Amino acid sequence: MCGVKCITFSLWINILSVITEIPAFELELTPQKSVIHIGKDLELICRVNECPGNVTFQWNALMDKYLVGAYKYEHTVSTLLTRTVNDIGIVCIALCDGKRKEKTSQIRVFSLPQDPVLPEIKSLIENQTQMLSCRVHNVYPLEWLKIEWLRGDKTLFVDVPDNVNYDIVQNYTSGFNYTPSVLDLGKNISCKATMSFTEYGFKETRNSNAEYGPGTITTSSNNPSVKLGEHLKITCHADGNPKPTILWFKEETEPALQSQNEELIINNASWSQAGWYRCNASNAVGSLQMRIKVTVLGPPNIPKIQLSHREDPKEGENITILCSSDDGSTELTLYRQSQSTESEAKNKSAVLLKIPSVKITDAGIYVCEAKNDFGSERSTINITVAAQHNVMKMPDLPVVILPTAGSVSLLTIAGLLIRYCRKKARGNSSNIILS
Numbered sequence: 001m002c003g004v005k006c007i008t009f010s011l012w013i014n015i016l017s018v019i020t021e022i023p024a025f026e027l028e029l030t031p032q033k034s035v036i037h038i039g040k041d042l043e044l045i046c047r048v049n050e051c052p053g054n055v056t057f058q059w060n061a062l063m064d065k066y067l068v069g070a071y072k073y074e075h076t077v078s079t080l081l082t083r084t085v086n087d088i089g090i091v092c093i094a095l096c097d098g099k100r101k102e103k104t105s106q107i108r109v110f111s112l113p114q115d116p117v118l119p120e121i122k123s124l125i126e127n128q129t130q131m132l133s134c135r136v137h138n139v140y141p142l143e144w145l146k147i148e149w150l151r152g153d154k155t156l157f158v159d160v161p162d163n164v165n166y167d168i169v170q171n172y173t174s175g176f177n178y179t180p181s182v183l184d185l186g187k188n189i190s191c192k193a194t195m196s197f198t199e200y201g202f203k204e205t206r207n208s209n210a211e212y213g214p215g216t217i218t219t220s221s222n223n224p225s226v227k228l229g230e231h232l233k234i235t236c237h238a239d240g241n242p243k244p245t246i247l248w249f250k251e252e253t254e255p256a257l258q259s260q261n262e263e264l265i266i267n268n269a270s271w272s273q274a275g276w277y278r279c280n281a282s283n284a285v286g287s288l289q290m291r292i293k294v295t296v297l298g299p300p301n302i303p304k305i306q307l308s309h310r311e312d313p314k315e316g317e318n319i320t321i322l323c324s325s326d327d328g329s330t331e332l333t334l335y336r337q338s339q340s341t342e343s344e345a346k347n348k349s350a351v352l353l354k355i356p357s358v359k360i361t362d363a364g365i366y367v368c369e370a371k372n373d374f375g376s377e378r379s380t381i382n383i384t385v386a387a388q389h390n391v392m393k394m395p396d397l398p399v400v401i402l403p404t405a406g407s408v409s410l411l412t413i414a415g416l417l418i419r420y421c422r423k424k425a426r427g428n429s430s431n432i433i434l435s
């Protein structure tokens with residue numbers, strides 16, 4: 001007797017015999033759908049599984065389209081290498097023991113041969129609106145195109161061409177009015193062209209960064225100062241693509257290069273390092289500069305005091321005393337020691353004192369003092385005033401007269417004195433002639 005188990009067993013036998021007697025003949029075509037660039041090679045693989053005999057392949061294009069390419073057969077696999085400029089359906093037909101099967105592969109073409117082209121931008125300045133343009137060449141089909149304008153990672157604007165049904169390869173220009181914000185400064189601006197056809201899971205992206213000249217330049221300190229002997233570092237930044245080259249110069253009669261990079265470093269500051277410096281940022285598109293003044297702080301240098309005459313001045317001459325300093329940032333005063341004498345400011349680094357018709361009593365010590373917040377320094381000059389000989393020289397007379405004329409009366413002395421003075425008034429001789 002044959003029970004339920006027996007029926008199940010015989011069913012299994014039957015199923016197995018069907019599988020072995022009529023083998024499943026499977027046809028596989030890859031890819032089933034694809035998007036390829038116009039003119040690029042396309043490879044299709046048609047594979048037959050489970051065919052006990054020989055397989056015959058045939059490749060055709062749908063809709064009577066012309067199919068060019070190279071075919072290759074290897075047992076149960078055929079490979080088609082082809083090219084197309086149009087959307088096309090390609091059929092692979094396989095014959096196995098007189099049985100026929102076919103599969104179709106749908107091919108869509110697109111064109112996006114190069115990166116978008118962005119004209120150079122002079123500079124990108126905060127709150128200054130300007131029209132930017134980005135051109136995508138030889139694009140097809142236009143309805144797949146999307147253009148995104150980006151600043152860094154941020155999308156600024158998305159442009160999707162509309163009213164486009166032209167079945168041609170064409171150029172597309174995207175225009176965009178852009179107003180940079182302060183947060184965007186220094187970031188790249190880019191135009192991203194994306195072709196996508198989601199039905200086929202296709203996406204192709206091309207991106208270009210705009211080249212722009214420096215538009216903003218900043219330094220880590222705008223009004224830097226450094227104490228004498230100390231260290232100072234100032235950095236300079238500028239935006240731009242390509243990244244600008246930064247150079248520091250000291251403004252002297254000839255600008256002197258201070259650094260090859262963004263850091264201006266002053267070690268052991270000296271007076272001569274004070275002054276105006278210039279940071280120059282430049283790239284292939286443009287250049288920009290910024291000036292800053294570096295102040296060196298410290299006690300003043302010893303000032304210089306000079307007399308207008310090389311020798312001691314003589315009574316009655318006009319003299320000038322000059323007090324000067326070479327460090328500029330000090331307050332200069334010139335005075336006679338233990339007296340207040342007004343000096344006259346000449347310029348920021350010199351003061352002078354004019355003494356017309358100098359008198360013996362003007363002789364003495366003159367002080368030139370330089371003073372600032374960090375200390376003071378002084379220089380002095382001892383000015384002696386030589387008496388003019390044509391002026392009466394009282395102290396000389398007793399020395400000459402008294403020893404030779406011990407018994408001569410005071411009246412005689414007075415008489416001699418008068419004579420002497422009269423003689424002096426007539427001539428210039430300083431000899432005393434007793435007659």
Ligand SMILES: *[C@@H]1O[C@H](CO)[C@@H](O)[C@H](O)[C@H]1NC(C)=O
Nearest residue numbers: 051052053054055096097098
């Ligand atoms: C397959 O083809 C070869 C030569 O083309 C032939 O010799 C062979 O008999 C064929 N096999 C079958 C099963 O038809």
Ligand SMILES: *[C@@H]1O[C@H](CO)[C@@H](O)[C@H](O)[C@H]1NC(C)=O
Nearest residue numbers: 136137138168169170171172
């Ligand atoms: C697109 O631009 C390229 C390069 O500027 C030019 O050679 C070509 O003729 C343009 N094509 C069309 C359709 O205008």
Ligand SMILES: *[C@@H]1O[C@H](CO)[C@@H](O)[C@H](O)[C@H]1NC(C)=O
Nearest residue numbers: 152186187188209210241242
């Ligand atoms: C900007 O783009 C250039 C290439 O054009 C790249 O080398 C650079 O790293 C980018 N800069 C930033 C800040 O992303």
Ligand SMILES: *[C@@H]1O[C@H](CO)[C@@H](O)[C@H](O)[C@H]1NC(C)=O
Nearest residue numbers: 228229230267268269270271
């Ligand atoms: C700093 O400069 C001064 C003056 O030029 C010099 O005398 C001194 O030795 C320098 N100090 C150092 C640490 O270089």
Ligand SMILES: *[C@@H]1O[C@H](CO)[C@@H](O)[C@H](O)[C@H]1NC(C)=O
Nearest residue numbers: 247278280281282287288289
């Ligand atoms: C900055 O330096 C570059 C290269 O040395 C020079 O061509 C340019 O004129 C300079 N720009 C300014 C504003 O000084």
Ligand SMILES: *[C@@H]1O[C@H](CO)[C@@H](O)[C@H](O)[C@H]1NC(C)=O
Nearest residue numbers: 316317318319355356357358
């Ligand atoms: C001194 O200056 C006065 C006027 O300021 C001038 O008249 C006089 O000639 C000058 N004297 C000499 C010796 O230069």
Ligand SMILES: *[C@@H]1O[C@H](CO)[C@@H](O)[C@H](O)[C@H]1NC(C)=O
Nearest residue numbers: 322324346347348349350351
């Ligand atoms: C200030 O006057 C002195 C003396 O005449 C001169 O040597 C110096 O060059 C002047 N300085 C300036 C900044 O004019």
Ligand SMILES: *[C@@H]1O[C@H](CO)[C@@H](O)[C@H](O)[C@H]1NC(C)=O
Nearest residue numbers: 363364365381382383384385
């Ligand atoms: C200034 O010079 C005079 C004459 O050369 C001298 O007698 C006097 O002592 C000097 N004064 C000082 C403070 O050096």
